[in-house]
Amino acid sequence: MYNHFLRLTTDVYAESKKSLRYKEWAKLLTGLKSEFEWLKEVNSQALQQTLKDLESAFVRFFKKLGGFPNFKNKSNRQSFTVPQHFSIDTNGFLRLPKMTPIKMVIHREILGTPKNVTISKTPSGKYYASIVAEQDLPHAPLNGxxxxxxxxxxxxxxxxxxxxxxxxxxxxxxxxxxxxxxxxxxxxxxxxxxxxxxxxxxxxxxxxxxxxxxxxxxxxxxxxxxxxxxxxxxxxxxxxxxxxxxxxxxxxxxxxxxxxxxxxxxxxxxxxxxxxxDRFFPSSNRCSNCGYIKQDLTLAIREWECPECKSFWDRDINAALNLMLFSESKIPLEEGKSTPDLLVARLGMNRDTGSGQEATGAA
Ligand SMILES: [Zn+2]
Structure with missing residues (x-):
């Protein structure tokens, strides 16, 4: 289904610059069913879901979130989704429309209301049923x-x-x-x-x-x-x-x-x-205790001592501490897009707050 309509859509577009979408595909699908009897042997909602997946692949492409949709390959992961009319028996059988019940190994209890199920086959030949369930969760107390x-x-x-x-x-x-x-x-x-x-x-x-x-x-x-x-x-x-x-x-x-x-x-x-x-913030070479900027900090230096306040730093722990400090200070809107220099000035990372020179290029 996916490949058929992907091919059709690219061909039609190449010929007439007309782009087909879900609505057109769904209509064509009805015609296909009378042409190919075997399409009636599978759940029609699963077929429609495949078209919806293709639609989202196109949407992602147009929003520049993904590449042009690819053809599905037989040896890759394969899957289909059943959006409705399925059930799980208490004895561990999965019932899908137009299929005999399938015995499952249940890895974990399903909490909440089941919404849909996706059957997939991994490239190594294992079959999985992933069940999406909806559940209201109370927020954990904020005390961390x-x-x-x-x-x-x-x-x-x-x-x-x-x-x-x-x-x-x-x-x-x-x-x-x-x-x-x-x-x-x-x-x-x-x-x-x-x-x-x-x-x-x-x-x-x-x-x-x-x-x-x-x-x-x-x-x-x-x-x-x-x-x-x-x-x-x-x-x-x-x-x-x-x-x-x-x-x-x-x-x-x-x-x-x-x-x-x-x-x-x-x-x-x-x-x-x-x-x-933002990744350009000078998180590694700023002393998270006093704000001293170590200009000559290379990647090879894993530990260093701040010449100013004598704190002894593990490079990465110091960087993590700085990340926390950075994210907690709110950047005023008028500063616009933050630059390393602005940030340095704002957080007073400069030892000599009057100049601002030293901090330049600290990122
Ligand atoms: Zn220091």
Missing amino acids: DKIGLDLGLKEFAITSKGDKFENPRYFQKSLRRLKIRQRRLTRKASCSNNRNKARLVVAKIHEKVANQRQDYQHKISLKLVSENQRISAESLNIKGMVNNRKLAKQISDVSWGNFLTMLEYKGDIYGCEVHYV
Whole structure:
């Protein structure tokens, strides 16, 4: 469905500059059903949902939030969504329209009212049913702490309280195994049974890495949002950083963006606000105690002593402390877009408040 209508839409546009949308697709779908009898064998709402997914892919593209919609590939993750008329029996059977009941292994109790279910098949051949349920959650009492959070590559995350979470580098660790398996895969004749088997092995390694990373990030994000009521993190220009080819692999391995998303939605549930600080703020080289700016702080210096107030800093903990301080001071609107200089001046980071010279270029 997805591929059919994506192809049709691009073809029609190329010919007549007319863009088809959900409304037109839905009408055409009715015609398709009389042409292809087997389309009637599946739940019609699931077919419509596929068209809605295609619609959102186009919307994302036009809003410049995503690339042009891609064709779905048989060997990638496959899924369909059933928006209504499904049920879960007490004995663990999932009932979907026009299908025989499916026995499920239930990982966790479903709380709230089930809204829809998505059946997916991973590239490694496992089937999952993800059930979206709606539930009113009382906000957790706001009695936690405030922290600054610095994200890095050496350590995955560092809090201003001094907690450090190692960067497990799951992808890096499986790289050797993956290379061997990948090489074996490319040697197999295309479309052969052995090729498919080799493809499954590679898919399983990727799946494992993704699961490990997901699990690790779930644990840390839950810990942070349940212990704190305010988290200040650096806003990351992730795409821009990935353009640096040397770092690209390491950065996609830590997957900060995914982690921040977890913090945000879990924060909503647990009553913890996530604040972002623009990334050009000089968070590393400012002494979070007295405001002294250390101009010669290179990446190699992990610890330093403030010549002014004699505080001894772990580089990352100091940066996390600064992030917290930055996000708590409100920038007056008239200052407009904040620049490092303005920020430096406003926060009085300059030892000699009269000049403002020293702070220039501190970012
Ligand atoms: Zn100091």
